[in-house]
Amino acid sequence: MQLNGQHTDVLIVGAGPSGLMMAAQLLRYGIQPVIIDSRQGPTDQSKALAVQARSLEIYRQMGIVDKALKDGKPAEGVTFNQNGHKIDSFSVKNIGTGETPFPFVFLYQQSKNERLLLDYLTRQCCPVYWNTTLVSLKPGADKTTAIVNDGNEDAMLTCRYVVGADGAHSVVRKQLQIPFNGDVYAQEFFLADVVLDNPELTDSFIQLYLQDRGFTGFFPMPEKNGYRIIGNLPEKATDNIADLQLEDVVPAMNAITGLDIQVIKNNWFTTYRLHHRMADSFSKQHCFLIGDAAHIHSPVGGQGMNTGLQDAYNLAWKMAFVISGHMSENILESYAAERMPVARTLLSTTDRAFKIILSKNWFVSFFKKHLLSKVLKYVWSKESWREEFFKRVSQIGISYRDSQINLHLSNATKVKAGDRLPYLKVFDEKKQEETDLHEWCAKPGFTLIVLGSFKELDLFTLAKWLSQHYPGLINFFYLPASAKNQPVFDAFEIPKGKKKAIIVRPDMHIGFINDVVAIDMMDNYLVNVLGLKKQ
Numbered sequence: 001m002q003l004n005g006q007h008t009d010v011l012i013v014g015a016g017p018s019g020l021m022m023a024a025q026l027l028r029y030g031i032q033p034v035i036i037d038s039r040q041g042p043t044d045q046s047k048a049l050a051v052q053a054r055s056l057e058i059y060r061q062m063g064i065v066d067k068a069l070k071d072g073k074p075a076e077g078v079t080f081n082q083n084g085h086k087i088d089s090f091s092v093k094n095i096g097t098g099e100t101p102f103p104f105v106f107l108y109q110q111s112k113n114e115r116l117l118l119d120y121l122t123r124q125c126c127p128v129y130w131n132t133t134l135v136s137l138k139p140g141a142d143k144t145t146a147i148v149n150d151g152n153e154d155a156m157l158t159c160r161y162v163v164g165a166d167g168a169h170s171v172v173r174k175q176l177q178i179p180f181n182g183d184v185y186a187q188e189f190f191l192a193d194v195v196l197d198n199p200e201l202t203d204s205f206i207q208l209y210l211q212d213r214g215f216t217g218f219f220p221m222p223e224k225n226g227y228r229i230i231g232n233l234p235e236k237a238t239d240n241i242a243d244l245q246l247e248d249v250v251p252a253m254n255a256i257t258g259l260d261i262q263v264i265k266n267n268w269f270t271t272y273r274l275h276h277r278m279a280d281s282f283s284k285q286h287c288f289l290i291g292d293a294a295h296i297h298s299p300v301g302g303q304g305m306n307t308g309l310q311d312a313y314n315l316a317w318k319m320a321f322v323i324s325g326h327m328s329e330n331i332l333e334s335y336a337a338e339r340m341p342v343a344r345t346l347l348s349t350t351d352r353a354f355k356i357i358l359s360k361n362w363f364v365s366f367f368k369k370h371l372l373s374k375v376l377k378y379v380w381s382k383e384s385w386r387e388e389f390f391k392r393v394s395q396i397g398i399s400y401r402d403s404q405i406n407l408h409l410s411n412a413t414k415v416k417a418g419d420r421l422p423y424l425k426v427f428d429e430k431k432q433e434e435t436d437l438h439e440w441c442a443k444p445g446f447t448l449i450v451l452g453s454f455k456e457l458d459l460f461t462l463a464k465w466l467s468q469h470y471p472g473l474i475n476f477f478y479l480p481a482s483a484k485n486q487p488v489f490d491a492f493e494i495p496k497g498k499k500k501a502i503i504v505r506p507d508m509h510i511g512f513i514n515d516v517v518a519i520d521m522m523d524n525y526l527v528n529v530l531g532l533k534k535q
């Protein structure tokens with residue numbers, strides 16, 4: 001077997017969305033991982049349906065977002081129905097305008113995401129070793145030995161790092177003996193990817209039908225009249241679950257929705273149980289867990305795949321900087337420190353929401369029947385709450401303010417070190433064109449942005465300091481004060497005549513903000529806080 005006897009810097013186990021994103025991000029830094037998957041090839045099962053704005057921002061940074069935008073579509077809103085009657089509709093159309101280049105909830109199946117990332121890997125000459133299963137791992141002091149099998153024979157390879165992106169039943173997690181605590185929901189669910197002849201379902205609104213007996217949700221797919229249907233199985237149906245077909249659940253669906261469901265094409269039907277679990281630790285002995293290997297939860301809010309993509313995005317640049325010798329290994333500890341709180345919050349919020357959807361408790365039923373629509377209407381009428389909702393669902397509100405690898409040396413309170421870099425339009429005075437801060441951070445590596453009025457000599461000194469001591473690692477931009485750029489100065493709370501230095505991490509989170517632009521203070525951050533090796 002080709003892999004036998006090889007040594008690799010990174011072995012990625014699993015070529016689902018998390019593993020593929022991990023590989024793609026490492027490739028951006030010139031690191032070639034070995035990525036294996038026990039499947040025969042990429043999936044055609046749709047699985048996750050929503051790609052959130054934060055994930056699209058990553059695709060934009062990678063230069064692949066246009067393809068995704070072409071092949072998916074934004075959801076227009078959500079309609080709540082109770083006992084067959086519409087109670088209310090809430091539009092999510094361009095709900096996050098001004099906050100991100102992608103101010104919507106985007107519908108683009110997991111299978112398409114995987115294809116998109118796989119194409120990226122192919123262009124970078126990084127093959128996925130399909131039909132190759134991790135059998136065992138033996139972590140050592142400076143390398144881990146992995147045994148993999150291609151269906152015929154075992155191969156042994158040694159790895160500096162192992163990334164377990166191998167899903168809920170992760171062998172990596174089990175080999176590391178990391179507990180995966182949590183629980184399983186009592187109910188059984190079904191999922192169907194179908195084409196329907198039900199014009200009353202309006203193609204681009206998510207339709208949720210809640211009823212005492214259960215729920216059914218219709219999620220529009222990018223293809224015309226294509227829907228993902230999710231619902232809980234009728235109690236009687238769970239007796240013969242292995243043989244269950246779509247036709248068996250249609251009567252229950254009709255009863256819950258009051259519709260006459262007409263299936264034109266059934267692409268995929270499956271039943272499943274949902275768990276909410278989280279690994280006790282996201283790393284152990286040079287091995288890391290990302291995506292479903294680290295956390296699983298109910299699909300409420302369409303967060304699972306996106307969280308896996310963000311795990312990979314967070315870990316990959318840190319690993320790449322260590323492997324290329326630019327950073328000390330301590331930086332890798334910040335992966336678990338930053339991502340475990342995100343997963344913890346996600347598990348508790350999705351669990352609460354899911355329990356409300358499923359509850360048969362009389363009080364919750366009363367709430368759903370009589371109060372839910374009024375509460376939602378009230379919440380939706382407040383712009384600030386709509387903004388908060390979008391920030392959470394889109395994942396653009398995730399911040400690492402408490403992380404040890406960020407440093408906030410500023411009186412500003414609106415945007416702080418650890419936050420995602422806000423999406424702000426800027427007028428580039430040098431090129432005389434409109435761009436935005438995210439575009440400035442498109443290149444791999446850190447980005448230093450200085451704002452305010454600087455003498456040419458000061459800018460020259462900054463550029464020289466970067467190129468001499470951190471060559472190729474930190475991109476540099478300068479934004480002078482101007483009427484056109486005043487919103488940027490306002491966002492960062494920069495008073496008239498003052499300056500600011502912002503160092504943006506490769507994952508577009510702010511690492512450092514200082515109201516003073518001083519090289520020694522930036523050196524201190526880069527070397528002593530981040531562990532970057534100064535030349």
Ligand SMILES: Cc1cc2nc3c(=O)[nH]c(=O)nc-3n(C[C@H](O)[C@H](O)[C@H](O)COP(=O)(O)OP(=O)(O)OC[C@H]3O[C@@H](n4cnc5c(N)ncnc54)[C@H](O)[C@@H]3O)c2cc1C
Nearest residue numbers: 014016018038048049050134167291292302303304305306
């Ligand atoms: C019904 C449903 C709807 C969902 N909807 C959404 C949604 O709208 N939005 C959202 O964000 N998420 C959603 N999710 C969740 C989403 O599908 C998962 O979170 C996502 O697949 C996780 O990706 P992953 O790469 O971490 O793991 P996986 O996709 O599970 O990939 C793991 C890979 O590892 C491979 N593997 C496993 N063991 C081994 C081994 N020993 N050796 C080699 N390879 C191995 C597997 O073959 C697999 O390809 C939904 C999930 C379900 C079930």
